[in-house]
Structure formats: C-alpha cells, structure tokens
Amino acid sequence: MKGFLEDANYSIGLLDEGATLADVIDNCIYEHTHTGKRAFYVGDLGKLVKKNIQWQNVMAPIKPFYPVKCNSTPGVLEILGTLGIGFACSSKSEMALVQDLGISPENIIYTNPCKQASQIKYAAKAGINIMTCDNDIELKKIARSHPNAKLLLHIATEDITADEEMNMKFGTTLKNCRHLMECAKEFGIQIVGVKFHVSNTCKELQTYIHAISDARCVFDMAEEFGFKMDILDIGGGFTGSELQLEEVNHVIRPLLDIYFPKESGVNVIAEPGCYYVSSAFTLAVNIIAKKTECDKLLPSGVEQTRNDDEPVFTYYINDGVYGSFASKLSEKLNTIPEVHKKYKEDEPLFTSSLWGPSCDELDQIVENCLLPELSVGDWLIFDNMGSGTLGEQSTFNDYQRPLIYYMMSFSDWDEMQDAGITSDTMKNFFFVPSCIQLSSEDRFSTAA
Template sequence: MKGFLEDANYSIGLLDEGVNVAEVIDNCIYEHTINGKNGFFVGDLGKLIKHHIHWQNVMAPIKPFYNVKCNSTPGVLEILAALGTGFACSSKNEMALVQDLGISSENILFSNPCKQASQIKYAAKTGVNVLTCDNELELKKIARNHPNAKLLLHIATEDINGGEEMNMMFGTTLKNCRHLMECAKELNVQIIGVKFNVSNSCKEPQVYKHAISDARCVFDMAEEFGFTMNMLNIGSGFTDYEFDLEKINHVVSPLLDIYFPEESGVNVIAEAGCYYVSSAFTLAVNIIAKKAVQSTEPLLFKTEQTQGDDQVFMYYINDGVYGSFASKLSDNLTTIPEVHKKYKEDEPLFASSLWGPSCDELDQIVENCLLPELNVGDWLLFDNMGSGTLGEQSAFNDFQRPPVYYIMSISNWCEMQDAGFTCETLMKNFFFVPSCIQLSPEDGFSLAA
C-alpha cells in the first residue's frame, strides 16, 4: 500500500471484526523494523464517518465545510466527498485536489484571507465564486481578478481570554464593514454573507453571542446597500470531543433561532477541519539516537516512579517539526508519546525530551515527559496526529513523508452504507483484512503465512 500525499493510488484495509487498530500498528511496526523503514501513519477512516454522523445529529442544519489544509490525503478527501461535506480551500492546489474528486464549485469555499492574484484568477476560471475578504485592498484585488466573486465579509471576534483587544489578525470591525460595502458597491462586487471565527482557545458562550449578533448587524447593514445576503460562516475551531460539539451547539442553536431563523433563508455553514481528522490518525516513529545528560535542575518534578538521580535522556526520532510535527512551531503539541514496547509497571521513569532529526535547536518535539529508559530502534506512538501533520513537503531536505496506511472496520463501512452514503471510486480501493494479518510493503495487508 502506497498512500503518499502525492499518490492518488491508495488502498483501504477493510478490517474484519476480529482486527483492531492496535494490531494493525503492531504489524506495521514489525514490517518496518524488519525492512529498516522509517515512521508511518495509520489512518482510521471509520472515525470520519462516525464524526460526520455525530455532526448531523448534533449540528444540523449547519453544513460542514472541511478545511482541506488540515489533512489533504486522498483517502480523507474521498471519504468526506462521499459523505457530502463542502470543502474550504486555502490555495490553488487544494481547490484542484477537491475538483479532481468531482466536487461542484458550489461546494467549494476559497477561505484564505490573503489570496494571491493568480489564485483568485484560478478560482474565477474554475467557477469557485465564494471568497472571504476583510479589508479594502483585498476587495480591490478580488474585483480586478474575479468578476463573478461572491464575498463573505470576515468580521473579527472578541477574545475573552485576551481581555483588552479584539482578535484582529484577521477580520474587520463593524464600522469598517460599512466602508467595505460602499467600496463593493462602487466596484460592482457582490457581498452575500458574513464569516467569523472563534479560536480553539476561546469557547466562552459570550464570544458566540457577540459574534452572531454582530453578524446580524452586518446583514441588516447590507440591506441598506441592496446586497442579497444568504450565507453565514461560523468558522472553524471545532474539536473532535463529542461533549465540546454538543456544548457549542447548546450555545449556537438558540442564537441562530433568534438572529437567523430558518425562514430567513440564510444558509449556515462551518469550517470543520480537525474535528474530522485529528483523532483518526496515529503516527509511529522510532528512536534514531539517544543521549544521557546530567541535570542539576531536572526537567520534571520527580514522582515515586522516577529514578533517584538527576539523569535525563534526550531522544532523537526520525520525524520532527520540519515534517509531521510542523504544527508544533505555531502551537502546543496536544498528544503524549506512548511507548510501543511493553515495560513493567514498576519500571523507573526518567525525565526525557524528544527531538527531531534535523539537529536544529527549534526541532524539539516534546520539551519534557516521563519515559522508561529507551534504546535506539524503539518505537513511540503519537495519537491525535491527523490535523496539521499531512500537508506541504518539508523544507528539510532529508525528510521523507511517512507513508499512510488507511483502515476502516466493517461495522463503520456498514454504518456508512446504512446512512445512505456511497462512492463508486472508493469501492475500488477497499480490500478485506482478515483476523490474521501481515503487512506487505507494496500491497497493504495480506494473510499471514
């Protein structure tokens, strides 16, 4: 099984009821160890189906538009296309990937707030008409390059956690919206709706209340200018924890009933990215180097399980921030490394740090954690690695993208069929994985000898 990002020829292992993800990972590790290969991803596409059905049950009638930049692997895109999601794209390449799946332009949103002129022209040429905008210069750029553009004004949201200032990296003020509408009228550009975004770090109900009421103000303002407004984008930031989604819906649903009732004819969408893919992917890496150092100030507080001295271990693994951990440069790593090999419960733990292979001081993956003493060749597993890890090619020359092995349980497949979702192109990619499996380096999984 190949499964690299640039390779559309992939396969999906349809797991027998007796096979679980842990067994698949064990077999992959065995094969990669024997052949001296590097790390790999295992993607459980069945979780995408579960998350989509949960979204429909909780968030309907809000339509999800998947953020392609979160994970653009072909298996993910084809499953989500079969499930009927829309797609929020931030570049020409992402739009092309989605269009190659046969997705209609009406289900594609060009969501990048800072767009290149050439990519705006590409959107115009391929019929992707819905774009976001938050300033006058961007508006004029769109007007010059996309005569059929339909804009969503991106308004800023108040950051309760920050306290004093608005979150103004992207988004405009209500006052400036009037100016942008005046400009759009002069340039003969359509404005059809509003977008706002609430970050993962700020999920206070008051933020949604302010954002949705502000959006209503913009809709009312647009009536004065004669714009026909029919779309509200409540942004991204959805986690894949079921409780979080239900909590957000508990806040958002009554607000939408007040400000954008069903009879208003406004289509409400959301950019759900990590919600779908984050927990669906596990990354397996192995240790390529090890260094023991003495520290007068241990990296971690000692517990009853830690070794009595001040010995600290630095482990170097075959992936890093210039590869699958790229999001670590701009965000905190939310997954804790799990040791693959079995070790005794009473085995001493040591303060440890994990580093990528580049020998760059920025290439630190985990600053401190407690691990048993490991050796070169041992494997570590990182859960929740489906978002922000499978994107553009690394700038680190020696880094090679880990292969992706897609799987899905038979029960998930049946659940997808029962829900009425199907895709002809997906059928050719499935192969059955019985309860006794062995990884084949070219063809995926096969019967063990």
C-alpha cells in the same frame, strides 16, 4: 502496492470486527523493523464517518465545509466528499485537489484572507465564486481578478482569552463593514454573507453570542445597500469532543432561531477541521539516536524530585517539527508519546526529552516527559495527529516523509454505504481478515 505521500493511488484496508487499530500498528511496525524503520501514520477513516454522524445528530442543518489545509490527504478528502461535505480551500493547489474529486464549485469556498491575484483568477476560471474578504484592498483585488465573486465579509470576534493577536490580524469591524459595502457597490461586487471564526482554544462560549449578534447587524446593514445575503459561516473552532459540540450548539441554536430562522432563507455553514481528522490518525516514530546525561539542568520542580545520580535521557526520532510536528512551532503538542514495546508496570521512569532529526534548536518535540529507558530502534506512538500534520512537509536532511496506512472497520464501511458511497470510492477498499498475519507484505497499502 506501496506508495508515497505524493502518489495519487491509495487503498483502504477493511478490518473485520476482530481486528483493531493496535493490530494494524503492530503489523506495520513489524514490517518496518525488517524493511527500514520509517515513520508512518495509520488513518482510521471510519472515524470520519462517525464524526459526520455526530455532526448531523447535533449540528444539523448547519452544513460543514472542511478546511483542506487541516489534512489534505486524498483518503480524507475522498471520504468527506462522498459524505457530501463542502470544502474550504486556502490555495490554488487545494482547490485543484478538491476539483479532482469532482466536487462542484458551489461546494467550495476560497477562504484565504490574503489571496494572490493569480489564484483569484484561477478560482474565477474554475467557477469558484464564494470567497472571504476583510478589507478594501483585498476587495479591490478581487474585483479586478474575479468580477463574479460572491463575498463573505469576515468579521472579527471578541475572543480576548485565546487568539487575541490572530483576531486583530484577520477580520474586520462592524464600522468598517459599511465602508466595504460602499466599495463593493462601487466595484459591482456581490456580498452574500458573513463569516466569523472562534478559536478552538477559546473557553468563553459567550464569544459565539457576540459574533452572531454582530453578524445580524451586518445582515441588516446589507439590506440598506440592497445586498441579498443568504450565507452565515460560523467558522471552525470545533475540537472533536461531542461535549464541546453540544455545548456550542446549546449556545448558538437559540440565537440562530431568533436572528436567522429557517424562513429567512439564510444557510448556516461551518468549517470544522480538526473535529473530523484529529483523532483519526496515529503516528508511529522510531528512535534513531540517544544521549544520556546525569548533570543536565531540568525545568523547575523536576530537579527536586529526582536523585542527583539519576540519568536524564534525550531521544532523537525520525520525524520532527519540519515534518509531522510542524504545528509544534506555533502551539503546544496536544498528545503525549506512548511506548510501543511492552514494559513492566514497576519499571522505573526517567526524565526524558524528544527531538526531531534535524539537529536544529527549534526541533524539540517534547521538552520534558517521563518514560522508561528506551533504546535506539524502539518505537513511540502519538495519538490525535490528524490535524495540521499531513500537508506539505519539509524534506530537511533528506528524511523521508511518513507513509500512510488507511483502514476502516466493516461497520463503518456499512455506514458509508448508507451515506451513498460511490463505486469510484469502492475501488480503494480491500479486505483484511481479523487474524492479521504479521509477515504479510501487502496487507496494507500506503498513500497520500
């Protein structure tokens, strides 16, 4: 059955060991070439299983709480829920999505730093009590709308090399923590822990050392006020690299053993988002228009390496920053396009730029790259597109949202069984033979 992103039903193709992600992409492109060239994702949900095993091997007993805003597709949420992962939600809609999976309120944290009163009331009604707070106005708003709330004080980190502006915007100081505790006492609100966040662009692991030390100070401060704190949230910032995960663990483990030993009763949690989903999704887009310019001004350095009569190509694709590349508006694209069609190794490469379909000046996806000459109708592949690309998207100019094809290998499916997969999740799986027939109409199913 073919569905759309807003559909509740979905299927996961179980691939025999002889079938690969490339086979799935080839099959989907073949189908779309004949039925309408629409952008689509292929999500390898088996990678979520592998990432969870990796997390347990390196970071246990730190429990992951997945930020739903990172990728809110049901296939992802249901697999992660089956694996016993908690969820960090930033809105009412995200809380509702997670609740529909049967996740208990104890495994949900409301993490939006600027909460709407109506959504705080929704959390209260749903029994979602744990939420973050970093200022007295927010605390008073929570006290009015959710008297049973249990707060994590969000403290700022000293990351001056990466998201300095973001850290100034969210998170409170140690000095202000005392004021917040006084306010919490006055309003009868519980404070149960501390949260901090280190950006995944931060290169200085010393930031973790300062943050954990500051958290210990807040815990000590809480004892003076009679608060029983038992949660430390070390936030996100995990890139998905096993090396980075091991480096972070190497830095934080000794401090956690000293400041928050097991006998202290403090539960350490984290919010890995792109760690789980970034590498799990591949996006395929189609070239819908093309321009050729021989006299276009190029970025510094490029003009000097090309012949004056060498063409410069501008390609327009059927997805852009008002869709799957929305994160491009605030950060650099962390993936490069790969040409799907086969071309000769010695085929000339030309300076090219990629744009979305909106004709908006902001809708530039890749400013400058080298590609063989392509034609309208050719396909480009983008890896590592699972993070921050699969939430609510604009329908600018009525361009359709990409379809999603879920897959998983049998070996990963076996790992799912070992993790305690439920019969409810099993209904979404179906078998895909190793010899994929390109003409099959219902080989893969799409969903949101």
